[in-house]
Amino acid sequence: MRNGKLALPLTSRSHRSRPRLTALLDDGPVVLLSAPAGYGKTSALAEWAAQRERSIAWLTIDDTDDATALPTGILAALQACPVVPPGLPGRAPAGPAGFLAALEAVTTALAEPVTLVLDDVHEAPLSAFAVLDHLVRYRPDPLRVVLASRHDPAIPLARLRLSGELRELRAEQLALRPDEAEEVCALAGVPIDTATVHRLVELTGGWIGALRLLLLGLGDVGRSPETVLDDLVASSRPVADFLVSEILSHLPGETLDVLRAAGVCDHLDAELATRLAGRVDAGDVLDALERSTGLVSTYGPRRELFRVHPLLTAHLQADLRRRRPDRLAELHDRAATCYLDRDEPVEALPHLLAARRHEQAAGVLREHGLALLERGHRRAVASALAALPTAVVEADPQLVMLRAVVEAWQGDRTSAALDLRRARALLPADPPEEVVTAQRRANAWLQLLSDRCTDPPADGRLAADGSDAVLLAAQAVAAGRLDDAESVLTAADQVIRGDALLTARAVAYRAAVACLRGRYREMAQAAERAEALGVRSSPGWADCDGHAVCAVLRAHGALLSADPQRTLELLAGFLRSPEPDAPATFSVIAPVVLAHAGAAHHELGDPAAGGELLDRARDALDPQLHQPEQIAAVALLVHVTGDRDRSREMLHRVAVHLGGTAELAILQAAAAAAISRFSAAQRRLAEVTAGDLPPLVPWSSIEAQVLTCAIALATDQRGRARSALHEAVVAADRSGALRPLVLAPEPVARLLAGYPARTTSLAGCAREVLRLRRARSMPGRALALTPREREILRMLRSLQPLGEIADELTVSVNTVKTHVKALYSKMGAHSRRDAVRRAESLGLLP
Known part of the structure; x- marks a missing residue:
């Protein structure tokens, strides 16, 4: 999420305060400002928000805010609001229910009301309007919503009107009144009489943007206000066409050249404006336009960024495209060069492609593509690859390799494998060192995304520094080489600390190490810390591997803490239909994600949905792809649901892959106990509790003790039951994995109620388990x-x-x-x- 989208815009220095509008904006739980461009919607909102900054959450919407991105943007806006406490959901689970649950989690924590302002709603893709519909329809009470759009959004406004929840400010309310128009004229330094002001208001309908453009002509020496207005009245063209075409014709040629040059960028600073226009005073020209007209606005902490009015941008680019396509291409080329000089390849790529500089764009992708993927710019890389001519991509082994990584990141292993073969066939016999290095990094990513990662890359290890260190750590975690992972991250710690995004990714993999070592509280804390740091560090965090790791680990922590609803919220993005959320489609985590979601649904009383997900998890297991730890985790989650038929089927599927493990012994013991073969069950469990069969999944040792306790109670061995229960409580207290005890059979719970804790910590653990069990039995x-x-x-x-x-x-x-x-x-x-x-x-x- 770009910080500029969340920032409250500053009012222009030529802005005229309009108290009557700010008063209207305080009325009603849902407010809609709907009027064409230039009616001062954003300026009015900016003035109003500045007076209430503490309780305002602001999001400027653009065409990237689809049904997936918009909920996350809304939550990011709320998190940026000063009255919203930290640590709340930073990414919205997919689907309406997940979004609303995340929204409720934020608003429940509010100590005072907050107003969410969504500006430029008209820019949103069609898919986003379902999100807006749910937002206004199910808006939690502490939250007000203000929408600003050039036309009515595609949501059921009639229902809001009937319920009395909607306050509407349209062109009629936003239009300037004569007294307001007179002040605007005075601020622009154009002295005109009251009669002319009234005529201006009449002709423009109070449209402030049109009036400001007209003032440029009215201030032109040698042209009387009456002449300009008569021209407008006599013209048969639409007012907008007249304003853009006729008014611009009266600007000085040098000023117009600067506007044309600046219009190729969504935003720019003085340096970029100078390089585009070829004039050292280009920034001063834009600054003067910002002060005197509504053609240009400034924003940023020091008002250092300029933005040309979108109406003018569209007109100027269309005009250049029609009359001077060579000039438009030249401007895009200048913008790309400037961005590359600044080491901003993501900003440069679309300009290179617009300038048809395909070879240079390909070079940027060769040099920066993998790094951009690692920093969450997968969509930009994928778009650039798609925009390049196919012949350019498929003749270049590095680009084909890069495309393979993108495909693997999206879960398309088949296409990735095909492109990997194509890339290797294209490599020369003795490739340059930079190609070899890129190949190693690409192979490492492909192995991480599509393989078990049992060994380092076949064609050489990566350098253990910077981003490569995080990638090496990721491989080591995936292969279960936890000491190696910690060693690599520790050795590169100083380099990583200099980069917030690398730090977030590194912390995510440290959380993964804690998970595999059974330190679940440490895991949950580290994953939360990594997610918070990642959200702050980069707008591309949602597409980073670190985010996917954090989401799974946070969901794992929630499930082990007996919070299935939170588990589903965190996993919703992985499960949305029809396509899973990239990069959450890593084939290597799909079964674990599905199994966690299935177990959560079971615990919430929906065995049908839970069973379907657990079956999908079972079917997704691939011994050639997934580690024994993953297979064991899925099998245990199926077992804990208590579904005997499904557990028996799972045991049959995984037995050959889990030989000699504690998890297989637990599954076999549970199957024996289910048919009252208690002695056989106890013999298998004894191998686990004695440590003869170390667990692949750390919390399975707690499950073994709980099952031992239940069987001992069933066979009237209370001493043995108390001993097993004590070991289970000790392990749960140490690790934070409470779920096996929370879901334990009722006889075990009754024994726990009288548990003579030997320490304060163990007593607290037992109380928390019993509290969670009571909460599970509450009616709601x-x-x-x-x-x-x-x-x-x-x-x-x-x-x-x-x-x-x-x-x-x-x-x-x-x-x-x-x-x-x-x-x-x-x-x-x-x-x-x-x-x-x-x-x-x-x-x-x-």
């Missing part, structure tokens, strides 16, 4: 509604017919009826009104 928790059921339950509160609900959810009405029937069954309700009443009493509806 016992209902364990699925995300879709919760969504439909909220909609049942409205007067919508089921057919309309089905249309909004893009499902059939029969599907909605099935969910409603399940809701009635779970809640013991007999009607829609009864279901809503019961949900409110259980706290399932606000």
